[in-house]
Amino acid sequence: MKTVKKYKDYERSGFSGYETFQPWDNQFKIESPSGIINKVFYGGMVIKPAPNIHINIGDDYYKIPSELQGIASFIHSSRAILELEEDWNDDGALRIDKQTWITACKAIVEYSKAVWECHSVVIPLPEMNPCPDGSIDLVWRKPNVRLLINIKVPSSKIAASGYGDLMNNDQPIKIVIPKNKSLVLDHVAYWMKNL
Amino acid sequence: MMMSNPQQPLENIPIETIPSEHFILKRVNVAEIKNRWSSKRRPSEVDFMHRIIDGEREDGISTQWEKYCSLTELFIRVGVQKNRKDEYMNPKHFKAIKLNVGDIRALEVLIDVDVIHSPLSPDDYGHSLICFEEDGSDEVRLKLCDLVENHPGNLYYPEDFTEIIKIVEEKRASK
Numbered sequence: 001m002k003t004v005k006k007y008k009d010y011e012r013s014g015f016s017g018y019e020t021f022q023p024w025d026n027q028f029k030i031e032s033p034s035g036i037i038n039k040v041f042y043g044g045m046v047i048k049p050a051p052n053i054h055i056n057i058g059d060d061y062y063k064i065p066s067e068l069q070g071i072a073s074f075i076h077s078s079r080a081i082l083e084l085e086e087d088w089n090d091d092g093a094l095r096i097d098k099q100t101w102i103t104a105c106k107a108i109v110e111y112s113k114a115v116w117e118c119h120s121v122v123i124p125l126p127e128m129n130p131c132p133d134g135s136i137d138l139v140w141r142k143p144n145v146r147l148l149i150n151i152k153v154p155s156s157k158i159a160a161s162g163y164g165d166l167m168n169n170d171q172p173i174k175i176v177i178p179k180n181k182s183l184v185l186d187h188v189a190y191w192m193k194n195l
Numbered sequence: 196m197m198m199s200n201p202q203q204p205l206e207n208i209p210i211e212t213i214p215s216e217h218f219i220l221k222r223v224n225v226a227e228i229k230n231r232w233s234s235k236r237r238p239s240e241v242d243f244m245h246r247i248i249d250g251e252r253e254d255g256i257s258t259q260w261e262k263y264c265s266l267t268e269l270f271i272r273v274g275v276q277k278n279r280k281d282e283y284m285n286p287k288h289f290k291a292i293k294l295n296v297g298d299i300r301a302l303e304v305l306i307d308v309d310v311i312h313s314p315l316s317p318d319d320y321g322h323s324l325i326c327f328e329e330d331g332s333d334e335v336r337l338k339l340c341d342l343v344e345n346h347p348g349n350l351y352y353p354e355d356f357t358e359i360i361k362i363v364e365e366k367r368a369s370k
Contacts, residue, residue, distance in 0.1 A: 087279040133247045163334035
C-alpha cells in the first residue's frame with residue numbers, strides 16, 4: 001500500500017515515537033520528510049509531529065510551528081463536543097453545531113499563530129466548554145489574568161465576543177469579532193501576550 | 196401545568212424588591228461535567244449563561260430567593276422536575292451556588308446587573324432572575340464565576356440526601 005510505503009520511508013529517516021489516534025474524518029494531516037501523510041493509518045498509528053504540522057480545519061489549511069504542536073491533539077480531543085446530544089445539561093441545552101466548533105478551533109489556531117509570529121509568545125491552550133445556547137466558551141485563566149471568548153452559533157450576527165482583564169479591571173479588553181472577516185484582531189492578539 | 200412558558204411571570208402575584216443583604220441560590224448540574232473534556236471547574240462561566248427557550252433568550256439567569264426557598268427545597272425542586280426526555284432529574288447530580296445579592300449588584304462591570312424577583316407561580320414564589328444585557332455578558336459571566344470561585348463556601352452539596360430523596364419520592368408519587 002502506498003501509505004505503508006510512506007510510513008516505512010518515514011521510519012527509516014530515523015524518526016522515533018508514535019502517537020495513537022482514533023481515525024477521524026481526515027481533517028488532520030501531518031507532514032513527513034517524504035511528503036504529507038494524508039490518511040490515518042488503519043492501525044490507528046500516526047507519526048509524531050515533525051517540526052511543522054499541517055492541520056486542516058474545515059476548508060482551511062494551517063501550517064503550525066513546532067512550538068505550538070499541542071494544538072493538534074487539543075483540537076483532535078475537542079471534537080468530542082460534537083457528540084453531545086440535545087439537552088445534554090438536563091436544562092434544555094442545544095447541540096453544538098459543527099461549524100461553531102470549527103470556528104472555535106480556527107480561533108485557537110489563528111490567535112496562537114498570530115501571537116507567536118508577532119511576539120514570540122506561546123499562549124497556553126484554553127478550556128473549551130460547550131454552552132447551553134449552542135455556542136462555545138474559550139477560557140484562559142491564570143492567577144493574574146482571565147479571558148473569555150464566546151464563539152457564537154452560525155446564525156448569530158457576530159462571530160464571537162469576549163472580555164478579558166489582568167484582574168481588578170486592570171487592562172480590560174472587550175472583544176467583538178465580526179462575521180465573514182478574519183478572526184484575528186490585532187489588538188486582541190497583542191493583549192493575549194498577557195496569557 | 197399552569198403555564199406554557201415557564202419563564203413568563205404570572206400576573207396578580209406581588210413582586211418584591213430583593214434587599215442587597217439577601218442571598219439567591221442557583222443550581223448547577225455537576226453530572227454534566229463529564230461532557231467537559233478540558234475543564235472540570237464548577238461553576239464555570241457556562242453556568243451563568245442565559246438559556247434559549249423556544250428560540251428566545253431568557254430574560255435572566257434563573258435563581259431562587261433564599262427567603263422563600265431553602266437549600267433543601269432547591270434540591271427537592273430539582274427532583275420533581277423533568278428534563279426534555281420526560282425523565283425526572285436526579286438531585287444528586289446538582290450542586291447549589293449561594294450568592295449575595297449585593298455582591299452581584301456591586302460587580303464592577305460595564306453594563307447594569309441586577310437581581311429581580313420574578314415569581315412564576317404561587318408554588319414558585321421565590322423565583323428570581325440575575326438580569327444583564329447580552330452585549331457585555333461575557334464580562335459579567337466571567338466575574339460572576341469569580342464571585343463563587345473566590346468564596347469556595349458558596350458552593351453547596353448536601354452531605355446526606357436521604358431526607359431530600361424521601362420527600363422527592365413522595366412528591367413524585369402524589370403527582
